[in-house]
Amino acid sequence: MSQQTRTNTPGFGWAVLTTSLAFVVAQLDVSIVNIALPEIAKAYHADISTLQWIIDAYTLAFAVLMLSAGSLSDLLGSKKIFQIGLIVFGIASAGCGLAPDALTLIIFRIAQGVGAAMMIPSSLALLNHQFAHTPQLRTRAVGLWTAAGSSALVAGPTIGGLLIAFSNWRYIFIVNIPICIIGYVLSFKMEQTAKTNKKSFDVAGQLIWMLSVTTLISVIIEVPRLGFSNALIWGGLILSVLLFGIFLWIESRVAHPMLPFHLFKSGQFNALLVLGAVLNGSYYGTVFILSLYLQKVLNYPSLIAGFAFLPLTVGFVISNVISSRIINRYGIRKPIVAGLIMFAVGFAGLFIAYEHTPYIQLFLPFLSIPMGMGLAVPAMTNGILSSVDKTLSGTASAILNTSRQTAGAIGVAVFGAMAAGGSVSILGAVSKSATISIGLTALALFLVTRSVKK
Template identity: 35%
Template sequence: MRTEGRTGLVLLASCLAQFMVVLDVSIVNVALPAMRTALGFDAEGLAWVVNAYTLAFAGFLLLGGRAADLFGRRRVFLVGLGLFGLASLIGGLANDPALLLAARAVQGLGGAVLSPASLAILQTTYPEGASRSRAFGWWSAVGGIGGATGGLAGGVLVGLLSWRWIFLVNVPVVVLTAVLTVAVVRESRAAGRPGLDVTGAVLVTAGLVALVYGVVSTETEPWTSVPVLGSLVAAAVLLTAFVLVQRRVRDPLVPLSVFRIRSVTTANVVILLVSSAMFSMWFFVSLHMQGVLGFDALTAGLAFLPQSGSVVIGSQISSRLLPRVGARALLVGGAALTAAGFAWFAFLTPTTSWVAGVLGPGIAVSLGMGLVFPAVTTAATSGVDGGLAGLVSGLVTTSRQIGGAIGLSVLSTLAVARATSVGASGAPAPAASTAGTTAAFTVAAVVVGVAALVALLVPAPARRGSPEPARV
């Protein structure tokens, strides 16, 4: 098989995996009412259909990425596929709430292995330069499409078939991806076969799970409640202990020296901030379209298609410009455009139509995000030893997921407080809801504006003959 054909199929396998992983974060939302009726969930249990996946996914990303480096990226990728496919089959056939929640947790674990391994496979398959930038562009675009089309895909599957098919549809995709992987992906791993830092793995996984648990618990508990504060304190203790362990062990799970590479550190901060706002856009715009504009779920899903297309366009523009202008210019420009889109969203009123108030800013935000994603992936992996490909892939994916979880929880709390205050003054429900949404978007604009400023710290493109990446 020609090299171009093989690498194209490697890209296809990696993109299929990333699409499934990101899609399954959001596709279940539309199916929750049907699941509640079919399996008898109570309100709290139903929330954990989403949260079980989020917890496992965010908690195991770093471990999954490092495992790919140590035990082989193709092997770990196939293990993740197996876990994800088996959990999808069990979830689709589940007739008990507990079994479905367990399946969702295993799905999240499979996703935590798949996502960084898929990116690490691309990093080690494509040489640094234009071809890798294009590959990262498609990988980022497909992830963005997965997040944007979850509601639409869920609505179609539930409407035409049943809620079970939001899980079962993954099974043939997993089989196809596994066949492609076995056929075209070559095995690679870190040189020297360093040992697995078990203590570090336990500490960072437990710390990230505690952090995400504390954040998602704010859906039902106030930030000052014992469950939330207890989880956040436990997360701080565990993650602090993890850093101390990493400084002492011979083969750390996360060599702290990687954070001295300025592009790695700044890129992770940028994606943390941008993701904290990005996740909120899909959430708040969906609520506004259905709660204020009166769209049904399917119409709302279709209304997101321009945003999905804008993510793809932005990603392709970014991947083509990366070799010419470098990651810094695209990160600054993309984040600035995203911030401007959120600021535009802040002018929404209850009577603003979809065309006048949602379409334009939605395209601006999505196009900006499309510019950011390939650039931040390139920046976060540039100048890093190939033996750490899985680790840095896990780092950037963890930053994206943690940022999204924290941002959505904080902005939701802010929106609810603002909506409650406006509603208490006698304003009708649509006006109160819109006030909460615009308050959240105003803060999101500021946060992404800060991300644009942080992106200025990303090193400029290295001149020829300059071997070392900038370090902090």
């Protein structure tokens, strides 16, 4: 390594801060919008289907483009993709803040998803490259990166409530712009990552994947409006499955697939992908429902509803702070198992949610769910990174985050569909979402205990 390279190499804190800023804005915009849904509905006279699209337009674009972004990250270098992602996300956030109608907001939410898809796998690849030679340091760095993103995810409703109370809902998007600018400036000191030997980009695979997932999410969102027996619904489901089959066929034949099948030979890799999907699908869908429950059923103002989510932030911070020490001492399996048990216990606590439930009864579930997730996610991420060559870390990160974001979009769509009939439906959706989440967590726990090494 040259003297110049050593001089330009960022320190531990600099590298973690730079990559974490991107994860913060990406995760913040998953949840901060939830608390603003009633205000957005008033501003645009939007129904619940439109509100679902405002949420899912972001997570959907995030999910369907993640694989391509990870592949580009390995092909062109993570630093370049990371910087472009920050620029796209900042510009799209300004567009969201200035959107004159719901359609324009949805379009810019898609653009935000494009930027986020570029930032996340590349930021994790940058961290993996920086600390690949020191596994314990990488574990600590990934833990702090995860803590920053997780804290932003759960702090979103609280921050959103404050911004709405003291300004208006448009500032929930404007707040991203200075963070993107700071991250972009800091990124120039980051090292460029090693590139793969790929010579081409899998265009056909990306297009078919995008159509398959978009069709599936669209169908789920439109079920309450069209009805499950509608021919368009069934046609969409069949089309989505056929497109996914074509996608797998393409990936098995192209020279440089964006989804390398050899990564799936590891049972641990597969189990961790399922785990990521369960965590995000359950969490995103439930937070969407709880945002409506607090404001539409318990009649909390947006500021109070935002503060009601504060235990979620505290739970994530506590578990993420201690997660790296636990992983270094016990490996990844025990933290994941403990985290999943806490995750399920938290959802079980939501069965007490009724029309006049005191907030104190919701406090423990609101604390237990993120604490469990905060223990499991860093261990899961380290398990994924350690199972692949560092030249494929961008792709591996993209596959993990694709499964998570796709599941998150499906969770919002499915749980939102259960809440489409007003306050009574919202109340029922809380217990239904808890039941589904507990079942999925049990499945993840079974797979983890069978497949994940200590």
